[in-house]
Amino acid sequence: MPLFFFFSVQASTLLEINISNTQNSENIMLSFSNKPVYVFFFLHHPDRIILNVRDSTILNGLPRDFNSDGIVQFIRVRVNNSHNLRLVFQLANCGKIRAIMNHTGVRYNLLFTIIRNKKIGLNRFAHPCKFKKKLIFSPVLSISKYSHTAGQTKKNTKGCATLSATNIKNKIIVAIDAGHGGQDPGAISKYGLKEKNITLIIARQLQAWLNSDPMFHGVMIRNSDHFISVAERSLIAYKKKASILISIHVDSAYNRRAYGASAWVLSNRRASRELVNRLRKKDGQFNILRKNKNSLLDGNYTDRYVRQALLDLQFIYAQRVGYEIATKVLCQLKHVSALHKSKPAYASFGVLRSPYIPSLLIEIGFISNTREERLLSNHFYQKRLSKSLYQGLHNYFALHLP
Structure with missing residues (x-):
């Protein structure tokens, strides 16, 4: 079941975010209506995924805290007047992160797979949360005409390359x-x-x-x-x-x-x-x-x-x-x-x-x-x-x- 729903007539609209668990990992899947213009990167202390998406709308339900022992601790959102969206996924107990973009039907899916630390057991399974379909036009950082397309970002991350969120020291x-x-x-x-x-x-x-x-x-x-x-x-x-x-x-x-x-x-x-x-x-x-x-x-x-x-x-x-x-x-x-x-x-x-x-x-x-x-x-x-x-x-x- 999807965790959040998004609807908009704009290009590259974020349609939904789906968070699910397996025995050794947790998945965050974001579905887009068209090929999105976006960029993401990983930061640590604390570990988090930062995702910037061009032209998007959001519904009630964000920000969202998770009072459990899962990897995703909370989701934050920042907005500005340029109709661009920044999502911050703060993580805990994560080892490595894999990111991949794929295309299924009319949707483009960006999937983050977060490998669970071996010392941490599975204490939470995904549960559905639905929110009212109230449109809020987003703000965040302005995106210039040189913003990365999905293809460019995928190329930069070398497809399914595995990155260690806890060892990222490059600034x-x-x-x-x-x-x-x-x-x-x-x-x-x-x-x-x-x-x-x-x-x-x-x-x-x-x-x-x-x-x-x-x-x-x-x-x-x-x-x-x-x-x-x-x-x-x-x-x-x-x-x-x-x-x-x-x-x-x-x-x-x-x-x-x-x-x-x-x-x-x-x-x-x-x-x-x-x-x-x-x-x-x-x-x-x-x-x-x-x-x-x-x-x-x-x-x-x-x-x-x-x-x-x-x-x-x-x-x-x-x-x-x-x-x-x-x-x-x-x-x-x-x-x-x-x-x-x-x-x-x-x-x-x-x-x-x-x-x-x-x-x-x-x-x-x-x-x-x-x-x-x-x-x-x-x-x-x-x-x-x-x-x-x-x-x-x-x-x-x-x-x-x-």
């Missing part, structure tokens, strides 16, 4: 660059407020927000008042194996009425110049790829034209991802600050040079504007800014795992 590493530092104070306000101090405060707060989320691990490019060159900042992020580099700055202008936040990403001109430089210098980071036994660069594929083509693809990828993340960040920043530019802009900033790490530079406001200077020195406002940066990163990576 998304975010390199946080507090602009300027040391003998380079950056912009200085009329009343002596220095850019290097504001950026370090907000960078530390962003790191705290990221590290409170089990999906992320924030690392600081600088964590004190010392100078680091822009080239070295990018290299530090690379050595720390970061998936994204976010550089935090404060703007300044002769026009003291200029105000608002903005986001900047790698420009085509900068990408072309860096491509030439790296080919000329035989990029050391690129040579690391050659040592990978599974790399395309193995064997005879090391001539200049192949290197140029691969580096060009890296720059295109880094530029596109940086732009998408910057868009998500601006969507969150506009709830805290006015925007100087409503969309990410392209620039030739030195910190946005790496083809291996998508990078973005955020100007959080104008220190030359008296009103924004006062806000930027306010601890509460700084915390709101740092949280909006975190939420932008979270909203992107929840649906686009690196």
Whole structure:
């Protein structure tokens, strides 16, 4: 018997969730009316499955707690105004998890099989629970046009590949660059407020927000008042194996009425110049790829034209991802600050040079504007800014795992 029922005329509608038990495992099956656009991932401490589904509706009955000894402890739901649904299945006593997508008749079924720990016996069997058919249009994270389709997600999980929920240690590493530092104070306000101090405060707060989320691990490019060159900042992020580099700055202008936040990403001109430089210098980071036994660069594929083509693809990828993340960040920043530019802009900033790490530079406001200077020195406002940066990163990576 199905546990929950869902009805909607929208595409890829979630029709039902069915939870059942066997002797050694527990199954969660979600049925869709059409091929869904979705993404899922596993987190631990506590163990849970996070599932984001595009365009869905839900009925009464969620959230739901299970006061028993089964593997599924509770089901939570989060909603937003974009008609997208996030389901969280918190688990207990689970060993390994298998996920597979199949097609039966007019339905597409996503099946999670959760292997029970051998130390835990079977204490609960599935029982039906029905709820009123009251439609509630869902909200959660916004899903961009680059969201994974079911086929892509299945490919990413290698079909029926077995994953250990208790051994998942991989996190998304975010390199946080507090602009300027040391003998380079950056912009200085009329009343002596220095850019290097504001950026370090907000960078530390962003790191705290990221590290409170089990999906992320924030690392600081600088964590004190010392100078680091822009080239070295990018290299530090690379050595720390970061998936994204976010550089935090404060703007300044002769026009003291200029105000608002903005986001900047790698420009085509900068990408072309860096491509030439790296080919000329035989990029050391690129040579690391050659040592990978599974790399395309193995064997005879090391001539200049192949290197140029691969580096060009890296720059295109880094530029596109940086732009998408910057868009998500601006969507969150506009709830805290006015925007100087409503969309990410392209620039030739030195910190946005790496083809291996998508990078973005955020100007959080104008220190030359008296009103924004006062806000930027306010601890509460700084915390709101740092949280909006975190939420932008979270909203992107929840649906686009690196």
